[in-house]
Amino acid sequence: ARLFVPRNPGENKPVPIVVALHGAGGSENLFFEGYGAGHIVTECRKRGWLLVATRSGLAFGGGPPVPAVLDE
Numbered sequence: 001a002r003l004f005v006p007r008n009p010g011e012n013k014p015v016p017i018v019v020a021l022h023g024a025g026g027s028e029n030l031f032f033e034g035y036g037a038g039h040i041v042t043e044c045r046k047r048g049w050l051l052v053a054t055r056s057g058l059a060f061g062g063g064p065p066v067p068a069v070l071d072e
Contacts, residue, residue, distance in 0.1 A: 001069050002028040002052075002053045004044055005050055006045055006049065009050070016047070017049065017051075017070065018044055018049055019052050027055055028053035032053065
């Protein structure tokens with residue numbers, strides 16, 4: 001997974017987390033350097049949100065284990 005953390009996350013308050021999922025054959029880096037030149041990172045930065053982009057590999061049987069990624 002690749003993570004974006006805003007410079008000043010909210011102190012003593014919840015910070016929203018955006019989980020970015022892509023199709024098979026891509027990587028988590030597409031959200032940072034591809035898709036709209038990283039527009040999602042810009043939007044998360046403006047709002048003070050965390051961004052987690054996962055790697056799914058080529059397994060077509062299901063997506064990445066999002067709950068486990070968030071726990072980690």
